[in-house]
Each structure stands twice: as structure tokens, then as C-alpha cells.
Amino acid sequence: MRILVTGGAGFIGSHLIDRLMLEGHEVICLDNFYTGHKRNLLKWFDHPYFELIRHDVTEPIRLEVDQIYHLACPASPVHYQYNPVKTIKTNVIGTLNMLGLAKRVKARFLLASTSEVYGDPEVHPQTEDYRGNVNTIGIRSCYDEGKRVAETLAFDYYRQNDVEIRVARIFNTYGPRMLENDGRVVSNFVVQALRGTPLTLYGDGSQTRSFCYVSDLVEGLMRLMNGAHQGPINLGNPDEYTILQLAQAVQQKIDPSSEIRFEPLPQDDPRRRKPDITRANQWLGWQPTVPLQQGLDYTIADFRARILDPEAASGSNANEGSPIPDRVKPLA
Numbered sequence: 001m002r003i004l005v006t007g008g009a010g011f012i013g014s015h016l017i018d019r020l021m022l023e024g025h026e027v028i029c030l031d032n033f034y035t036g037h038k039r040n041l042l043k044w045f046d047h048p049y050f051e052l053i054r055h056d057v058t059e060p061i062r063l064e065v066d067q068i069y070h071l072a073c074p075a076s077p078v079h080y081q082y083n084p085v086k087t088i089k090t091n092v093i094g095t096l097n098m099l100g101l102a103k104r105v106k107a108r109f110l111l112a113s114t115s116e117v118y119g120d121p122e123v124h125p126q127t128e129d130y131r132g133n134v135n136t137i138g139i140r141s142c143y144d145e146g147k148r149v150a151e152t153l154a155f156d157y158y159r160q161n162d163v164e165i166r167v168a169r170i171f172n173t174y175g176p177r178m179l180e181n182d183g184r185v186v187s188n189f190v191v192q193a194l195r196g197t198p199l200t201l202y203g204d205g206s207q208t209r210s211f212c213y214v215s216d217l218v219e220g221l222m223r224l225m226n227g228a229h230q231g232p233i234n235l236g237n238p239d240e241y242t243i244l245q246l247a248q249a250v251q252q253k254i255d256p257s258s259e260i261r262f263e264p265l266p267q268d269d270p271r272r273r274k275p276d277i278t279r280a281n282q283w284l285g286w287q288p289t290v291p292l293q294q295g296l297d298y299t300i301a302d303f304r305a306r307i308l309d310p311e312a313a314s315g316s317n318a319n320e321g322s323p324i325p326d327r328v329k330p331l332a
Contacts, residue, residue, distance in 0.1 A: 002026045004065040004107075006057050006098060007072035009036030011177045012112070012170075015214045016069060016221060017041065021050060028063060032056040035074050040177050057094035064105055067225060070098045071112040073146070084142035091146025092153070099157045102164075110166040110225045111154045113232060115273060116144040117169060125240075125274040128169065128232050139267055151232065158230065166224050171236025171275045175214030175295060176302035186211065186296075189247055190303045193254035203265035205244030210274045212237035213290035213298075223284040236275035237288040249292065253300055 003020055007013045008029030013036065020027050026049045029041060033054065044050040055061055057072045073090045081087075095111065102109040118126045119134030134144045157163040174186040192199050212235070220235040241249075244260075251258045280286045 001066045002028070002064065003067045003069065004028045004030060004063060004101075005069045005071060006030045006094070007036060007070075007112075009033060009038060009040055009052070010071065011040075011175075011179065011182075012173060012214060012217065013069075013071045014040035014177060015175070016071070016218050017044065017050075019218050019222060021047065025049070027051070028053060028065065030055050030057065030061070030072065032072075035179060035182070057097055058089050060097050061101070062104075063101065065101075065107050068098055068102050068107050068109045069112070069221065069225065070095065070110060072098075073112075073143075081139055081142070084139075087142040088146045091143070091150050095150040095153050099153060099163060103157060103161045108164040108166065108225065109154065109157075110168065110221065111150055112221070113151050113167050113169045114143070114147045115169055115171040115234070115236065115275065116140065117148050117151065118270075118273075119144060120270040121272065124272050125238065125276040126234065127276040128234055128279055165230050166227075167231035167233070168221055168224050169232050169234050169275075170217065171212055171234065171273065172209050173212045173214055173217045173236075175299055177214075178299070178303075180303070180307065185209065185243060185246060186250075186299065187303070189250040190254070190296075190300055191307065193250050193258050194300075194303060194307050196255070196258075198259040198261035199247050199251060200261055200263055201243060201247050202263050202269065203243075204262065205247065206242055207265075207269065208240045208242050208272045208274065209246070210237050210240050211246070211292055211295070212288055213295035216288040216290055220280060220284065220286045223286050227284055229279075229283040231279075233279050233283065234275040234277050235280060235286075236277065237292075238275055238277055239288075239292065240272075240274045241292065249296060250300075253296060 003025050005013050005017055008017050009031035017027055021044055028051045030053050072094055118132040122133050123130045151167055154165045154167055158165045178187040180191050189199050217235055224233055247260055
């Protein structure tokens with residue numbers, strides 16, 4: 001099968017491409033390298049079934065593909081707030097372009113939406129039927145509202161043009177290849193602990209998140225793409241932790257003497273976030289399998305290689321990424 005992955009040089013996209021390549025698909029990666037990196041894909045550069053195209057999804061492109069995984073968009077507050085207008089354009093115009101491509105070539109289209117469509121939720125845990133509590137003019141709205149519009153476009157293309165769509169609402173995901181400066185809580189804590197600086201905790205640390213390891217997420221995305229249900233479907237780990245608990249877990253694994261420093265809570269930062277994954281479990285037979293402690297070990301090892309030994313990290317083993325669970329390894 002010929003598969004297009006937009007944002008394929010990024011954190012999640014590159015892990016998805018690893019799986020698709022290992023399963024023998026022909027893969028086209030589209031990326032403008034705003035947050036993605038070629039180093040995440042180096043091992044596929046000479047493979048005859050892999051093609052990398054530097055392209056911004058806000059510009060149309062003509063390709064012949066069977067499936068489109070549309071992941072292109074900055075996904076961390078630091079990056080999507082740096083250029084909020086560009087973020088909106090990527091979510092709206094970029095999604096329009098990819099849906100238009102899917103319509104022309106009759107490809108199945110999967111939108112990587114987000115738990116941010118729920119905003120600062122008043123329902124806990126969040127089910128797909130919950131319509132959210134989003135500040136339409138807040139500093140996060142370029143991403144939150146952009147993804148909500150992208151979902152609207154996907155379902156309108158389905159209803160009006162019979163485009164086969166799939167919509168995944170992705171909750172906090174972590175693992176190897178996260179950017180050191182992306183501002184997400186896992187990468188922040190790991191990088192700060194490795195560098196011997198205080199772990200910055202916003203608010204009093206009582207706010208909660210649920211952390212899904214990247215290989216589990218990729219498995220869910222592929223099951224959704226190839227299944228019978230269009231969604232939206234929550235994909236995330238329902239195990240809930242306070243941010244203080246996460247900071248202490250990282251602290252114990254890297255440097256128990258690390259200082260934790262408290263800062264004011266940013267505007268519109270959600271107080272609680274936890275997915276209800278009943279649909280994913282019933283419709284896809286999916287649930288996360290990698291516990292937080294194990295996933296943190298893999299993630300810390302990757303950051304340690306890049307931060308403490310960058311020359312070694314530039315070598316062939318630098319971006320092997322997350323170990324693939326036995327249940328999804330290709331047959332020999």
C-alpha cells in the first residue's frame with residue numbers, strides 16, 4: 001500500500017513511519033521541518049520504498065496514495081504559540097489540502113486531532129461525546145480551535161464528498177525523539193534533571209495528565225486507519241498522574257537530589273485530563289500496554305544519549321527510537 005504521512009519527520013510521525021516501513025508499505029513523508037528532523041528518518045533514506053518530500057501542507061500537492069495520515073502541525077504550546085497564525089493555517093488550510101487530495105485520489109484519510117478539543121474539561125474522564133470547554137480567544141486557541149475546525153472539515157468532506165475519514169483524539173504522548181525544547185512536561189522534566197537544573201512545575205502540581213507511550217499510540221492510529229469506525233476515538237493512556245507525581249518519578253530515576261521549583265500556572269492550562277478509552281477498546285481492541293515507569297526509562301535513555309553524548313547520538317544507533325513490542329514486530 002502507498003501511504004502518505006504528513007509531519008512524518010516529527011516525533012509521532014517518524015515512529016509511525018517506522019511501523020509502516022517494517023510492515024512493507026511504500027511510504028511518502030511530507031514535512032516542512034518546522035519541528036521535524038531528518039535525523040528521525042535517516043535509516044530509511046536509502047530504502048526503495050521510502051520517499052521524503054520537503055513541503056508545507058498549506059500549499060497544495062498532487063500525489064497518488066491509498067492512505068493519508070495527516071499529522072502535520074506543531075503540537076506543543078511553545079511551538080504552536082510561537083506563530084499562532086501559522087498554526088491556524090496549518091490546521092485549516094493544510095487539512096483542506098489533504099482532504100482535497102484524499103477526495104481526488106479516493107484515499108482514506110486519518111486526522112490526528114487532539115485532546116485539546118476538550119479544552120479545560122468540566123467532564124472527567126473525557127468521552128468523545130463531550131463537546132469541550134475551550135477559550136476561543138485564549139493563547140492556546142490557535143491549536144485547540146484549529147483542531148476543532150479540522151474535525152469539522154473532515155466530517156463535512158465525509159458527508160458532502162464521501163471521503164473515507166478517521167479521526168483520532170490524541171492525549172499526552174511521550175517517548176524517544178521528543179524535542180528537547182518543545183515545552184511538554186515529560187521532556188521538560190527529563191531535560192532539566194539531566195542538565196542538573198531545577199524541575200519547573202507550574203501551579204501547585206495537583207493538575208493531572210495521562211501519559212501514553214508512543215508505540216502504543218502508533219498501534220492505535222494504525223488500528224483506527226484500517227478498522228471500520230471513523231471516530232472520533234480517544235487514544236491515550238487512562239492512568240492518571242498529578243504533575244507533581246510525574247516530576248518525582250523523573251527525579252528518582254535521574255537525580256533524587258534535583259530541586260523542584262514552582263512557577264505560576266499558564267493561562268488556560270487544563271486542570272485535569274484523562275481519556276475514556278471505551279470506544280478504542282470496544283471498536284479497535286486497543287489499550288495501552290507500556291506502563292509509565294518503563295516508558296520513562298526508554299525516554300530518559302534517548303534524552304541522555306542526545307544531551308550528554310551528542311556525538312554518539314549522531315551515529316547509527318541514535319534514533320532507533322522506541323522498542324517495538326513483540327506483538328507488533330514483523331514476521332521474519
